[in-house]
Amino acid sequence: MRFLKIDPFLLGLLTSVLLATVVPCHGAAVPVFHWLSVGLIALMFFLQGARLSRKAVLDGVVAWKLHLLILACTFVLFPLLGLAAHALFPGLLQPDIWMGVLFLCCLPSTVQSSIAFTSIGGGNVPAAVCAATASNVFGIFITPVLVGLVLSQHGQATGNPLDIVYQLLLPFILGQVLQPWLGAWAHRNKKILSFSDRGSVLVVVYAAFSDAVMQGLWHRLPLAELGLIAVVDSALLFAVLGLTIFGGRLIGLPLKDEIAVVFCGSKKTLASGVPMANVLFPPASVGVIVLPLMLYHQIQLFVCAVLARRFARLSAAQENTPAMPVRKAG
Incomplete structure:
Protein backbone atom coordinates (compact mmCIF):
# COMPACT_ATOMS: atom_id res chain seq x y z
CA MET A 1 0.00 0.00 0.00
CA ARG A 2 3.00 2.29 -0.41
CA PHE A 3 1.26 4.12 -3.27
CA LEU A 4 -1.25 5.47 -0.75
CA LYS A 5 1.56 7.47 0.82
CA ILE A 6 2.57 10.84 -0.58
CA ASP A 7 5.09 10.35 -3.38
CA PRO A 8 8.53 11.78 -2.40
CA PHE A 9 8.77 13.13 -5.93
CA LEU A 19 10.83 27.92 -3.29
CA ALA A 20 9.75 29.63 -6.52
CA THR A 21 7.02 31.41 -4.58
CA VAL A 22 9.34 32.67 -1.83
CA VAL A 23 12.57 33.13 -3.82
CA PRO A 24 11.73 33.25 -7.56
CA CYS A 25 14.61 33.55 -9.97
CA HIS A 26 14.68 36.93 -11.69
CA GLY A 27 17.00 39.30 -13.49
CA ALA A 28 20.29 37.77 -14.66
CA ALA A 29 19.29 34.34 -13.25
CA VAL A 30 16.38 33.94 -15.70
CA PRO A 31 18.45 33.17 -18.86
CA VAL A 32 20.72 30.91 -16.79
CA PHE A 33 17.79 28.78 -15.63
CA HIS A 34 16.27 28.89 -19.13
CA TRP A 35 19.32 27.36 -20.78
CA LEU A 36 19.83 24.99 -17.85
CA SER A 37 16.25 23.74 -18.37
CA VAL A 38 16.82 23.35 -22.11
CA GLY A 39 19.98 21.31 -21.53
CA LEU A 40 18.43 19.11 -18.84
CA ILE A 41 15.35 18.37 -20.98
CA ALA A 42 17.52 17.35 -23.93
CA LEU A 43 19.66 15.16 -21.63
CA MET A 44 16.56 13.55 -20.14
CA PHE A 45 15.14 12.50 -23.52
CA PHE A 46 18.58 11.37 -24.71
CA LEU A 47 18.83 9.05 -21.69
CA GLN A 48 15.29 7.78 -22.33
CA GLY A 49 16.37 6.75 -25.81
CA ALA A 50 19.57 5.15 -24.48
CA ARG A 51 17.69 3.13 -21.84
CA LEU A 52 15.02 1.74 -24.20
CA SER A 53 16.17 -1.63 -25.56
CA ARG A 54 15.40 -2.69 -29.12
CA LYS A 55 13.81 -5.86 -27.68
CA ALA A 56 11.24 -3.75 -25.79
CA VAL A 57 10.31 -2.04 -29.06
CA LEU A 58 9.95 -5.37 -30.90
CA ASP A 59 8.01 -7.00 -28.05
CA GLY A 60 5.46 -4.24 -28.30
CA VAL A 61 4.37 -5.55 -31.70
CA VAL A 62 3.28 -8.98 -30.44
CA ALA A 63 0.04 -8.15 -28.59
CA TRP A 64 -0.77 -5.33 -31.00
CA LYS A 65 -4.56 -5.38 -30.44
CA LEU A 66 -4.14 -4.85 -26.70
CA HIS A 67 -1.58 -2.11 -27.28
CA LEU A 68 -3.79 -0.35 -29.81
CA LEU A 69 -6.61 -0.33 -27.27
CA ILE A 70 -4.35 1.22 -24.62
CA LEU A 71 -2.97 3.79 -27.07
CA ALA A 72 -6.54 4.67 -28.11
CA CYS A 73 -7.42 5.32 -24.46
CA THR A 74 -4.34 7.49 -23.99
CA PHE A 75 -4.34 9.50 -27.20
CA VAL A 76 -7.98 9.40 -28.39
CA LEU A 77 -10.35 8.87 -25.46
CA PHE A 78 -8.60 11.33 -23.11
CA PRO A 79 -8.44 14.24 -25.61
CA LEU A 80 -12.09 13.69 -26.59
CA LEU A 81 -13.15 13.75 -22.92
CA GLY A 82 -11.09 16.88 -22.31
CA LEU A 83 -12.61 18.66 -25.29
CA ALA A 84 -16.12 17.59 -24.24
CA ALA A 85 -15.57 18.86 -20.68
CA HIS A 86 -14.29 22.19 -22.00
CA ALA A 87 -17.24 22.51 -24.40
CA LEU A 88 -19.78 21.76 -21.65
CA PHE A 89 -18.21 23.91 -18.90
CA PRO A 90 -16.02 26.56 -20.58
CA GLY A 91 -16.33 29.02 -17.70
CA LEU A 92 -15.62 26.54 -14.91
CA LEU A 93 -11.85 27.14 -15.02
CA GLN A 94 -9.61 29.97 -16.18
CA PRO A 95 -8.47 29.73 -19.84
CA ASP A 96 -4.85 28.88 -18.91
CA ILE A 97 -6.04 26.17 -16.52
CA TRP A 98 -8.27 24.67 -19.21
CA MET A 99 -5.23 24.69 -21.49
CA GLY A 100 -3.42 22.70 -18.81
CA VAL A 101 -6.27 20.18 -18.59
CA LEU A 102 -6.26 19.73 -22.37
CA PHE A 103 -2.47 19.36 -22.32
CA LEU A 104 -2.82 16.70 -19.60
CA CYS A 105 -5.24 14.79 -21.86
CA CYS A 106 -2.66 14.68 -24.68
CA LEU A 107 0.19 13.21 -22.61
CA PRO A 108 1.45 9.59 -22.75
CA SER A 109 1.04 7.08 -19.94
CA THR A 110 3.46 6.52 -17.09
CA VAL A 111 5.78 3.52 -17.11
CA GLN A 112 6.67 2.66 -13.50
CA SER A 113 3.29 3.07 -11.80
CA SER A 114 1.35 1.50 -14.72
CA ILE A 115 3.48 -1.64 -14.46
CA ALA A 116 3.46 -1.62 -10.64
CA PHE A 117 -0.33 -1.36 -10.36
CA THR A 118 -0.84 -3.99 -13.06
CA SER A 119 1.43 -6.31 -11.08
CA ILE A 120 -0.36 -5.59 -7.77
CA GLY A 121 -3.73 -6.24 -9.41
CA GLY A 122 -2.61 -9.57 -10.89
CA GLY A 123 -2.76 -8.31 -14.48
CA ASN A 124 -0.77 -8.99 -17.65
CA VAL A 125 2.58 -7.48 -16.65
CA PRO A 126 4.49 -8.19 -19.92
CA ALA A 127 1.72 -6.44 -21.85
CA ALA A 128 1.81 -3.52 -19.41
CA VAL A 129 5.59 -3.19 -19.83
CA CYS A 130 5.30 -3.11 -23.62
CA ALA A 131 2.22 -0.87 -23.69
CA ALA A 132 3.57 1.70 -21.22
CA THR A 133 6.90 1.79 -23.06
CA ALA A 134 5.17 2.17 -26.43
CA SER A 135 2.97 4.95 -25.04
CA ASN A 136 6.02 6.93 -23.92
CA VAL A 137 7.90 6.40 -27.18
CA PHE A 138 4.93 7.32 -29.39
CA GLY A 139 4.04 10.16 -27.03
CA ILE A 140 7.24 11.99 -27.90
CA PHE A 141 5.93 12.23 -31.46
CA ILE A 142 2.15 12.23 -30.89
CA THR A 143 1.78 14.63 -27.94
CA PRO A 144 3.17 17.75 -29.68
CA VAL A 145 0.90 17.07 -32.68
CA LEU A 146 -2.14 16.47 -30.47
CA VAL A 147 -1.47 19.59 -28.41
CA GLY A 148 -1.22 21.63 -31.59
CA LEU A 149 -4.48 20.20 -32.96
CA VAL A 150 -6.44 20.51 -29.70
CA LEU A 151 -5.30 24.00 -28.75
CA SER A 152 -5.59 25.35 -32.30
CA GLN A 153 -9.33 24.72 -32.00
CA HIS A 154 -9.36 27.33 -29.21
CA GLY A 155 -7.07 29.88 -30.86
CA GLN A 156 -4.11 28.99 -28.63
CA ALA A 157 -0.58 28.80 -29.99
CA THR A 158 2.16 26.39 -28.92
CA GLY A 159 5.91 26.81 -28.98
CA ASN A 160 8.28 26.77 -31.91
CA PRO A 161 8.12 23.38 -33.72
CA LEU A 162 11.92 23.45 -34.07
CA ASP A 163 12.25 23.50 -30.28
CA ILE A 164 10.27 20.26 -30.17
CA VAL A 165 12.64 18.71 -32.72
CA TYR A 166 15.84 19.92 -31.03
CA GLN A 167 14.89 19.34 -27.40
CA LEU A 168 12.74 16.19 -27.63
CA LEU A 169 13.01 14.24 -30.88
CA LEU A 170 16.68 14.55 -31.82
CA PRO A 171 18.04 13.74 -28.32
CA PHE A 172 15.73 10.71 -28.08
CA ILE A 173 16.71 9.45 -31.56
CA LEU A 174 20.41 9.99 -30.78
CA GLY A 175 20.02 8.03 -27.54
CA GLN A 176 18.32 5.21 -29.44
CA VAL A 177 21.12 5.17 -32.04
CA LEU A 178 23.74 4.89 -29.28
CA GLN A 179 21.69 2.41 -27.26
CA PRO A 180 23.78 -0.65 -28.23
CA TRP A 181 26.81 1.03 -26.59
CA LEU A 182 25.10 2.93 -23.76
CA GLY A 183 22.20 0.59 -22.94
CA ALA A 184 24.09 -1.71 -20.54
CA TRP A 185 25.63 1.27 -18.72
CA ALA A 186 22.22 2.99 -18.46
CA HIS A 187 20.65 -0.20 -17.10
CA ARG A 188 23.37 -0.61 -14.46
CA ASN A 189 22.95 3.00 -13.33
CA LYS A 190 19.16 3.08 -13.55
CA LYS A 191 18.68 4.45 -10.03
CA ILE A 192 21.22 7.23 -10.49
CA LEU A 193 19.69 8.19 -13.85
CA SER A 194 16.23 8.16 -12.25
CA PHE A 195 17.45 10.79 -9.76
CA SER A 196 18.87 12.74 -12.70
CA ASP A 197 15.50 12.65 -14.50
CA ARG A 198 13.60 13.79 -11.43
CA GLY A 199 16.17 16.46 -10.65
CA SER A 200 15.72 17.80 -14.18
CA VAL A 201 11.97 18.04 -13.67
CA LEU A 202 12.42 19.87 -10.35
CA VAL A 203 14.67 22.47 -12.00
CA VAL A 204 12.17 22.96 -14.83
CA VAL A 205 9.29 23.32 -12.33
CA TYR A 206 11.24 25.88 -10.29
CA ALA A 207 12.06 27.95 -13.38
CA ALA A 208 8.49 27.72 -14.72
CA PHE A 209 6.83 28.68 -11.45
CA SER A 210 9.34 31.48 -10.86
CA ASP A 211 8.22 33.02 -14.13
CA ALA A 212 4.55 32.45 -13.24
CA VAL A 213 5.00 33.98 -9.76
CA MET A 214 6.66 37.05 -11.26
CA GLN A 215 3.60 37.32 -13.54
CA GLY A 216 1.29 37.31 -10.47
CA LEU A 217 0.17 33.66 -10.45
CA TRP A 218 -1.06 33.46 -6.86
CA HIS A 219 -2.89 36.78 -7.10
CA ARG A 220 -5.08 35.54 -9.96
CA LEU A 221 -5.50 31.90 -8.85
CA PRO A 222 -7.73 31.61 -5.75
CA LEU A 223 -7.67 28.52 -3.54
CA ALA A 224 -11.15 27.54 -4.76
CA GLU A 225 -9.72 27.20 -8.27
CA LEU A 226 -7.35 24.49 -7.06
CA GLY A 227 -10.36 22.61 -5.69
CA LEU A 228 -12.10 22.89 -9.07
CA ILE A 229 -8.99 21.61 -10.84
CA ALA A 230 -8.99 18.56 -8.53
CA VAL A 231 -12.69 17.96 -9.29
CA VAL A 232 -12.10 18.11 -13.06
CA ASP A 233 -9.03 15.85 -12.79
CA SER A 234 -10.98 13.33 -10.70
CA ALA A 235 -13.90 13.37 -13.14
CA LEU A 236 -11.54 12.65 -16.06
CA LEU A 237 -9.84 9.82 -14.17
CA PHE A 238 -13.08 8.14 -13.09
CA ALA A 239 -14.58 8.51 -16.58
CA VAL A 240 -11.57 6.78 -18.17
CA LEU A 241 -11.46 4.07 -15.49
CA GLY A 242 -15.16 3.37 -15.96
CA LEU A 243 -14.97 3.32 -19.75
CA THR A 244 -11.90 1.07 -19.84
CA ILE A 245 -13.47 -1.44 -17.42
CA PHE A 246 -16.77 -1.42 -19.32
CA GLY A 247 -15.07 -1.54 -22.73
CA GLY A 248 -12.75 -4.39 -21.73
CA ARG A 249 -15.64 -6.50 -20.53
CA LEU A 250 -17.78 -5.58 -23.54
CA ILE A 251 -15.20 -6.98 -25.98
CA GLY A 252 -14.51 -9.98 -23.75
CA LEU A 253 -10.95 -9.27 -22.60
CA PRO A 254 -9.52 -11.74 -20.06
CA LEU A 255 -9.25 -10.24 -16.58
CA LYS A 256 -5.45 -10.01 -16.77
CA ASP A 257 -5.62 -8.00 -20.00
CA GLU A 258 -8.45 -5.85 -18.64
CA ILE A 259 -6.29 -4.89 -15.66
CA ALA A 260 -3.41 -3.89 -17.97
CA VAL A 261 -5.75 -1.75 -20.10
CA VAL A 262 -7.28 -0.04 -17.05
CA PHE A 263 -3.99 0.93 -15.44
CA CYS A 264 -1.97 1.74 -18.59
CA GLY A 265 -4.84 3.58 -20.25
CA SER A 266 -5.71 5.84 -17.30
CA LYS A 267 -2.23 7.11 -16.33
CA LYS A 268 -0.58 10.36 -17.37
CA THR A 269 3.14 10.97 -17.01
CA LEU A 270 4.36 13.81 -14.83
CA ALA A 271 8.06 13.10 -15.39
CA SER A 272 7.83 13.67 -19.16
CA GLY A 273 4.85 16.03 -19.06
CA VAL A 274 6.58 18.90 -17.26
CA PRO A 275 9.57 19.02 -19.66
CA MET A 276 7.20 18.78 -22.65
CA ALA A 277 5.17 21.71 -21.32
CA ASN A 278 8.37 23.72 -20.98
CA VAL A 279 9.07 23.15 -24.67
CA LEU A 280 5.52 23.50 -26.01
CA PHE A 281 4.33 26.63 -24.18
CA PRO A 282 5.59 30.17 -23.50
CA PRO A 283 7.58 30.43 -20.23
CA ALA A 284 4.98 32.69 -18.61
CA SER A 285 2.26 30.01 -19.07
CA VAL A 286 4.11 26.82 -18.07
CA GLY A 287 3.65 27.18 -14.28
CA VAL A 288 -0.13 27.44 -14.62
CA ILE A 289 -0.42 24.78 -17.32
CA VAL A 290 1.30 22.04 -15.30
CA LEU A 291 -0.92 22.54 -12.21
CA PRO A 292 -3.68 20.17 -13.42
CA LEU A 293 -1.02 17.56 -14.24
CA MET A 294 0.60 17.81 -10.80
CA LEU A 295 -2.75 17.32 -9.06
CA TYR A 296 -3.77 14.50 -11.41
CA HIS A 297 -0.50 12.69 -10.65
CA GLN A 298 -1.30 12.32 -6.94
CA ILE A 299 -5.01 11.61 -7.50
CA GLN A 300 -4.22 8.76 -9.89
CA LEU A 301 -1.84 7.19 -7.36
CA PHE A 302 -4.44 7.23 -4.56
CA VAL A 303 -7.35 5.96 -6.66
CA CYS A 304 -5.39 3.31 -8.57
CA ALA A 305 -3.80 1.98 -5.36
CA VAL A 306 -7.28 1.20 -4.02
CA LEU A 307 -8.43 -0.21 -7.37
CA ALA A 308 -5.33 -2.42 -7.66
CA ARG A 309 -6.15 -4.10 -4.35
CA ARG A 310 -9.69 -4.78 -5.54
CA PHE A 311 -8.40 -6.28 -8.79
CA ALA A 312 -5.97 -8.41 -6.76
CA ARG A 313 -8.89 -9.94 -4.86
CA LEU A 314 -10.77 -10.60 -8.11
CA SER A 315 -7.69 -12.22 -9.66
CA ALA A 316 -7.14 -14.42 -6.61
CA ALA A 317 -10.80 -15.47 -6.58
CA GLN A 318 -10.65 -16.32 -10.29
CA GLU A 319 -7.50 -18.41 -9.87
CA ASN A 320 -9.02 -20.30 -6.92
CA THR A 321 -12.24 -21.07 -8.78
CA PRO A 322 -12.02 -24.59 -10.27
CA ALA A 323 -12.83 -24.90 -13.95
CA MET A 324 -16.18 -26.50 -14.81
CA PRO A 325 -15.73 -30.03 -16.16
CA VAL A 326 -16.63 -30.54 -19.79
CA ARG A 327 -19.45 -33.07 -20.13
CA LYS A 328 -19.17 -35.56 -22.95
CA ALA A 329 -22.14 -36.23 -25.16
CA GLY A 330 -23.92 -39.54 -24.70
Whole structure:
Protein backbone atom coordinates (compact mmCIF):
# COMPACT_ATOMS: atom_id res chain seq x y z
CA MET A 1 0.00 0.00 0.00
CA ARG A 2 3.00 2.29 -0.41
CA PHE A 3 1.26 4.12 -3.27
CA LEU A 4 -1.25 5.47 -0.75
CA LYS A 5 1.56 7.47 0.82
CA ILE A 6 2.57 10.84 -0.58
CA ASP A 7 5.09 10.35 -3.38
CA PRO A 8 8.53 11.78 -2.40
CA PHE A 9 8.77 13.13 -5.93
CA LEU A 10 5.55 15.08 -5.35
CA LEU A 11 7.03 16.49 -2.14
CA GLY A 12 10.02 17.63 -4.19
CA LEU A 13 7.67 19.29 -6.68
CA LEU A 14 5.80 21.07 -3.90
CA THR A 15 9.13 22.23 -2.45
CA SER A 16 10.15 23.59 -5.87
CA VAL A 17 6.84 25.48 -6.12
CA LEU A 18 7.24 26.86 -2.59
CA LEU A 19 10.83 27.92 -3.29
CA ALA A 20 9.75 29.63 -6.52
CA THR A 21 7.02 31.41 -4.58
CA VAL A 22 9.34 32.67 -1.83
CA VAL A 23 12.57 33.13 -3.82
CA PRO A 24 11.73 33.25 -7.56
CA CYS A 25 14.61 33.55 -9.97
CA HIS A 26 14.68 36.93 -11.69
CA GLY A 27 17.00 39.30 -13.49
CA ALA A 28 20.29 37.77 -14.66
CA ALA A 29 19.29 34.34 -13.25
CA VAL A 30 16.38 33.94 -15.70
CA PRO A 31 18.45 33.17 -18.86
CA VAL A 32 20.72 30.91 -16.79
CA PHE A 33 17.79 28.78 -15.63
CA HIS A 34 16.27 28.89 -19.13
CA TRP A 35 19.32 27.36 -20.78
CA LEU A 36 19.83 24.99 -17.85
CA SER A 37 16.25 23.74 -18.37
CA VAL A 38 16.82 23.35 -22.11
CA GLY A 39 19.98 21.31 -21.53
CA LEU A 40 18.43 19.11 -18.84
CA ILE A 41 15.35 18.37 -20.98
CA ALA A 42 17.52 17.35 -23.93
CA LEU A 43 19.66 15.16 -21.63
CA MET A 44 16.56 13.55 -20.14
CA PHE A 45 15.14 12.50 -23.52
CA PHE A 46 18.58 11.37 -24.71
CA LEU A 47 18.83 9.05 -21.69
CA GLN A 48 15.29 7.78 -22.33
CA GLY A 49 16.37 6.75 -25.81
CA ALA A 50 19.57 5.15 -24.48
CA ARG A 51 17.69 3.13 -21.84
CA LEU A 52 15.02 1.74 -24.20
CA SER A 53 16.17 -1.63 -25.56
CA ARG A 54 15.40 -2.69 -29.12
CA LYS A 55 13.81 -5.86 -27.68
CA ALA A 56 11.24 -3.75 -25.79
CA VAL A 57 10.31 -2.04 -29.06
CA LEU A 58 9.95 -5.37 -30.90
CA ASP A 59 8.01 -7.00 -28.05
CA GLY A 60 5.46 -4.24 -28.30
CA VAL A 61 4.37 -5.55 -31.70
CA VAL A 62 3.28 -8.98 -30.44
CA ALA A 63 0.04 -8.15 -28.59
CA TRP A 64 -0.77 -5.33 -31.00
CA LYS A 65 -4.56 -5.38 -30.44
CA LEU A 66 -4.14 -4.85 -26.70
CA HIS A 67 -1.58 -2.11 -27.28
CA LEU A 68 -3.79 -0.35 -29.81
CA LEU A 69 -6.61 -0.33 -27.27
CA ILE A 70 -4.35 1.22 -24.62
CA LEU A 71 -2.97 3.79 -27.07
CA ALA A 72 -6.54 4.67 -28.11
CA CYS A 73 -7.42 5.32 -24.46
CA THR A 74 -4.34 7.49 -23.99
CA PHE A 75 -4.34 9.50 -27.20
CA VAL A 76 -7.98 9.40 -28.39
CA LEU A 77 -10.35 8.87 -25.46
CA PHE A 78 -8.60 11.33 -23.11
CA PRO A 79 -8.44 14.24 -25.61
CA LEU A 80 -12.09 13.69 -26.59
CA LEU A 81 -13.15 13.75 -22.92
CA GLY A 82 -11.09 16.88 -22.31
CA LEU A 83 -12.61 18.66 -25.29
CA ALA A 84 -16.12 17.59 -24.24
CA ALA A 85 -15.57 18.86 -20.68
CA HIS A 86 -14.29 22.19 -22.00
CA ALA A 87 -17.24 22.51 -24.40
CA LEU A 88 -19.78 21.76 -21.65
CA PHE A 89 -18.21 23.91 -18.90
CA PRO A 90 -16.02 26.56 -20.58
CA GLY A 91 -16.33 29.02 -17.70
CA LEU A 92 -15.62 26.54 -14.91
CA LEU A 93 -11.85 27.14 -15.02
CA GLN A 94 -9.61 29.97 -16.18
CA PRO A 95 -8.47 29.73 -19.84
CA ASP A 96 -4.85 28.88 -18.91
CA ILE A 97 -6.04 26.17 -16.52
CA TRP A 98 -8.27 24.67 -19.21
CA MET A 99 -5.23 24.69 -21.49
CA GLY A 100 -3.42 22.70 -18.81
CA VAL A 101 -6.27 20.18 -18.59
CA LEU A 102 -6.26 19.73 -22.37
CA PHE A 103 -2.47 19.36 -22.32
CA LEU A 104 -2.82 16.70 -19.60
CA CYS A 105 -5.24 14.79 -21.86
CA CYS A 106 -2.66 14.68 -24.68
CA LEU A 107 0.19 13.21 -22.61
CA PRO A 108 1.45 9.59 -22.75
CA SER A 109 1.04 7.08 -19.94
CA THR A 110 3.46 6.52 -17.09
CA VAL A 111 5.78 3.52 -17.11
CA GLN A 112 6.67 2.66 -13.50
CA SER A 113 3.29 3.07 -11.80
CA SER A 114 1.35 1.50 -14.72
CA ILE A 115 3.48 -1.64 -14.46
CA ALA A 116 3.46 -1.62 -10.64
CA PHE A 117 -0.33 -1.36 -10.36
CA THR A 118 -0.84 -3.99 -13.06
CA SER A 119 1.43 -6.31 -11.08
CA ILE A 120 -0.36 -5.59 -7.77
CA GLY A 121 -3.73 -6.24 -9.41
CA GLY A 122 -2.61 -9.57 -10.89
CA GLY A 123 -2.76 -8.31 -14.48
CA ASN A 124 -0.77 -8.99 -17.65
CA VAL A 125 2.58 -7.48 -16.65
CA PRO A 126 4.49 -8.19 -19.92
CA ALA A 127 1.72 -6.44 -21.85
CA ALA A 128 1.81 -3.52 -19.41
CA VAL A 129 5.59 -3.19 -19.83
CA CYS A 130 5.30 -3.11 -23.62
CA ALA A 131 2.22 -0.87 -23.69
CA ALA A 132 3.57 1.70 -21.22
CA THR A 133 6.90 1.79 -23.06
CA ALA A 134 5.17 2.17 -26.43
CA SER A 135 2.97 4.95 -25.04
CA ASN A 136 6.02 6.93 -23.92
CA VAL A 137 7.90 6.40 -27.18
CA PHE A 138 4.93 7.32 -29.39
CA GLY A 139 4.04 10.16 -27.03
CA ILE A 140 7.24 11.99 -27.90
CA PHE A 141 5.93 12.23 -31.46
CA ILE A 142 2.15 12.23 -30.89
CA THR A 143 1.78 14.63 -27.94
CA PRO A 144 3.17 17.75 -29.68
CA VAL A 145 0.90 17.07 -32.68
CA LEU A 146 -2.14 16.47 -30.47
CA VAL A 147 -1.47 19.59 -28.41
CA GLY A 148 -1.22 21.63 -31.59
CA LEU A 149 -4.48 20.20 -32.96
CA VAL A 150 -6.44 20.51 -29.70
CA LEU A 151 -5.30 24.00 -28.75
CA SER A 152 -5.59 25.35 -32.30
CA GLN A 153 -9.33 24.72 -32.00
CA HIS A 154 -9.36 27.33 -29.21
CA GLY A 155 -7.07 29.88 -30.86
CA GLN A 156 -4.11 28.99 -28.63
CA ALA A 157 -0.58 28.80 -29.99
CA THR A 158 2.16 26.39 -28.92
CA GLY A 159 5.91 26.81 -28.98
CA ASN A 160 8.28 26.77 -31.91
CA PRO A 161 8.12 23.38 -33.72
CA LEU A 162 11.92 23.45 -34.07
CA ASP A 163 12.25 23.50 -30.28
CA ILE A 164 10.27 20.26 -30.17
CA VAL A 165 12.64 18.71 -32.72
CA TYR A 166 15.84 19.92 -31.03
CA GLN A 167 14.89 19.34 -27.40
CA LEU A 168 12.74 16.19 -27.63
CA LEU A 169 13.01 14.24 -30.88
CA LEU A 170 16.68 14.55 -31.82
CA PRO A 171 18.04 13.74 -28.32
CA PHE A 172 15.73 10.71 -28.08
CA ILE A 173 16.71 9.45 -31.56
CA LEU A 174 20.41 9.99 -30.78
CA GLY A 175 20.02 8.03 -27.54
CA GLN A 176 18.32 5.21 -29.44
CA VAL A 177 21.12 5.17 -32.04
CA LEU A 178 23.74 4.89 -29.28
CA GLN A 179 21.69 2.41 -27.26
CA PRO A 180 23.78 -0.65 -28.23
CA TRP A 181 26.81 1.03 -26.59
CA LEU A 182 25.10 2.93 -23.76
CA GLY A 183 22.20 0.59 -22.94
CA ALA A 184 24.09 -1.71 -20.54
CA TRP A 185 25.63 1.27 -18.72
CA ALA A 186 22.22 2.99 -18.46
CA HIS A 187 20.65 -0.20 -17.10
CA ARG A 188 23.37 -0.61 -14.46
CA ASN A 189 22.95 3.00 -13.33
CA LYS A 190 19.16 3.08 -13.55
CA LYS A 191 18.68 4.45 -10.03
CA ILE A 192 21.22 7.23 -10.49
CA LEU A 193 19.69 8.19 -13.85
CA SER A 194 16.23 8.16 -12.25
CA PHE A 195 17.45 10.79 -9.76
CA SER A 196 18.87 12.74 -12.70
CA ASP A 197 15.50 12.65 -14.50
CA ARG A 198 13.60 13.79 -11.43
CA GLY A 199 16.17 16.46 -10.65
CA SER A 200 15.72 17.80 -14.18
CA VAL A 201 11.97 18.04 -13.67
CA LEU A 202 12.42 19.87 -10.35
CA VAL A 203 14.67 22.47 -12.00
CA VAL A 204 12.17 22.96 -14.83
CA VAL A 205 9.29 23.32 -12.33
CA TYR A 206 11.24 25.88 -10.29
CA ALA A 207 12.06 27.95 -13.38
CA ALA A 208 8.49 27.72 -14.72
CA PHE A 209 6.83 28.68 -11.45
CA SER A 210 9.34 31.48 -10.86
CA ASP A 211 8.22 33.02 -14.13
CA ALA A 212 4.55 32.45 -13.24
CA VAL A 213 5.00 33.98 -9.76
CA MET A 214 6.66 37.05 -11.26
CA GLN A 215 3.60 37.32 -13.54
CA GLY A 216 1.29 37.31 -10.47
CA LEU A 217 0.17 33.66 -10.45
CA TRP A 218 -1.06 33.46 -6.86
CA HIS A 219 -2.89 36.78 -7.10
CA ARG A 220 -5.08 35.54 -9.96
CA LEU A 221 -5.50 31.90 -8.85
CA PRO A 222 -7.73 31.61 -5.75
CA LEU A 223 -7.67 28.52 -3.54
CA ALA A 224 -11.15 27.54 -4.76
CA GLU A 225 -9.72 27.20 -8.27
CA LEU A 226 -7.35 24.49 -7.06
CA GLY A 227 -10.36 22.61 -5.69
CA LEU A 228 -12.10 22.89 -9.07
CA ILE A 229 -8.99 21.61 -10.84
CA ALA A 230 -8.99 18.56 -8.53
CA VAL A 231 -12.69 17.96 -9.29
CA VAL A 232 -12.10 18.11 -13.06
CA ASP A 233 -9.03 15.85 -12.79
CA SER A 234 -10.98 13.33 -10.70
CA ALA A 235 -13.90 13.37 -13.14
CA LEU A 236 -11.54 12.65 -16.06
CA LEU A 237 -9.84 9.82 -14.17
CA PHE A 238 -13.08 8.14 -13.09
CA ALA A 239 -14.58 8.51 -16.58
CA VAL A 240 -11.57 6.78 -18.17
CA LEU A 241 -11.46 4.07 -15.49
CA GLY A 242 -15.16 3.37 -15.96
CA LEU A 243 -14.97 3.32 -19.75
CA THR A 244 -11.90 1.07 -19.84
CA ILE A 245 -13.47 -1.44 -17.42
CA PHE A 246 -16.77 -1.42 -19.32
CA GLY A 247 -15.07 -1.54 -22.73
CA GLY A 248 -12.75 -4.39 -21.73
CA ARG A 249 -15.64 -6.50 -20.53
CA LEU A 250 -17.78 -5.58 -23.54
CA ILE A 251 -15.20 -6.98 -25.98
CA GLY A 252 -14.51 -9.98 -23.75
CA LEU A 253 -10.95 -9.27 -22.60
CA PRO A 254 -9.52 -11.74 -20.06
CA LEU A 255 -9.25 -10.24 -16.58
CA LYS A 256 -5.45 -10.01 -16.77
CA ASP A 257 -5.62 -8.00 -20.00
CA GLU A 258 -8.45 -5.85 -18.64
CA ILE A 259 -6.29 -4.89 -15.66
CA ALA A 260 -3.41 -3.89 -17.97
CA VAL A 261 -5.75 -1.75 -20.10
CA VAL A 262 -7.28 -0.04 -17.05
CA PHE A 263 -3.99 0.93 -15.44
CA CYS A 264 -1.97 1.74 -18.59
CA GLY A 265 -4.84 3.58 -20.25
CA SER A 266 -5.71 5.84 -17.30
CA LYS A 267 -2.23 7.11 -16.33
CA LYS A 268 -0.58 10.36 -17.37
CA THR A 269 3.14 10.97 -17.01
CA LEU A 270 4.36 13.81 -14.83
CA ALA A 271 8.06 13.10 -15.39
CA SER A 272 7.83 13.67 -19.16
CA GLY A 273 4.85 16.03 -19.06
CA VAL A 274 6.58 18.90 -17.26
CA PRO A 275 9.57 19.02 -19.66
CA MET A 276 7.20 18.78 -22.65
CA ALA A 277 5.17 21.71 -21.32
CA ASN A 278 8.37 23.72 -20.98
CA VAL A 279 9.07 23.15 -24.67
CA LEU A 280 5.52 23.50 -26.01
CA PHE A 281 4.33 26.63 -24.18
CA PRO A 282 5.59 30.17 -23.50
CA PRO A 283 7.58 30.43 -20.23
CA ALA A 284 4.98 32.69 -18.61
CA SER A 285 2.26 30.01 -19.07
CA VAL A 286 4.11 26.82 -18.07
CA GLY A 287 3.65 27.18 -14.28
CA VAL A 288 -0.13 27.44 -14.62
CA ILE A 289 -0.42 24.78 -17.32
CA VAL A 290 1.30 22.04 -15.30
CA LEU A 291 -0.92 22.54 -12.21
CA PRO A 292 -3.68 20.17 -13.42
CA LEU A 293 -1.02 17.56 -14.24
CA MET A 294 0.60 17.81 -10.80
CA LEU A 295 -2.75 17.32 -9.06
CA TYR A 296 -3.77 14.50 -11.41
CA HIS A 297 -0.50 12.69 -10.65
CA GLN A 298 -1.30 12.32 -6.94
CA ILE A 299 -5.01 11.61 -7.50
CA GLN A 300 -4.22 8.76 -9.89
CA LEU A 301 -1.84 7.19 -7.36
CA PHE A 302 -4.44 7.23 -4.56
CA VAL A 303 -7.35 5.96 -6.66
CA CYS A 304 -5.39 3.31 -8.57
CA ALA A 305 -3.80 1.98 -5.36
CA VAL A 306 -7.28 1.20 -4.02
CA LEU A 307 -8.43 -0.21 -7.37
CA ALA A 308 -5.33 -2.42 -7.66
CA ARG A 309 -6.15 -4.10 -4.35
CA ARG A 310 -9.69 -4.78 -5.54
CA PHE A 311 -8.40 -6.28 -8.79
CA ALA A 312 -5.97 -8.41 -6.76
CA ARG A 313 -8.89 -9.94 -4.86
CA LEU A 314 -10.77 -10.60 -8.11
CA SER A 315 -7.69 -12.22 -9.66
CA ALA A 316 -7.14 -14.42 -6.61
CA ALA A 317 -10.80 -15.47 -6.58
CA GLN A 318 -10.65 -16.32 -10.29
CA GLU A 319 -7.50 -18.41 -9.87
CA ASN A 320 -9.02 -20.30 -6.92
CA THR A 321 -12.24 -21.07 -8.78
CA PRO A 322 -12.02 -24.59 -10.27
CA ALA A 323 -12.83 -24.90 -13.95
CA MET A 324 -16.18 -26.50 -14.81
CA PRO A 325 -15.73 -30.03 -16.16
CA VAL A 326 -16.63 -30.54 -19.79
CA ARG A 327 -19.45 -33.07 -20.13
CA LYS A 328 -19.17 -35.56 -22.95
CA ALA A 329 -22.14 -36.23 -25.16
CA GLY A 330 -23.92 -39.54 -24.70
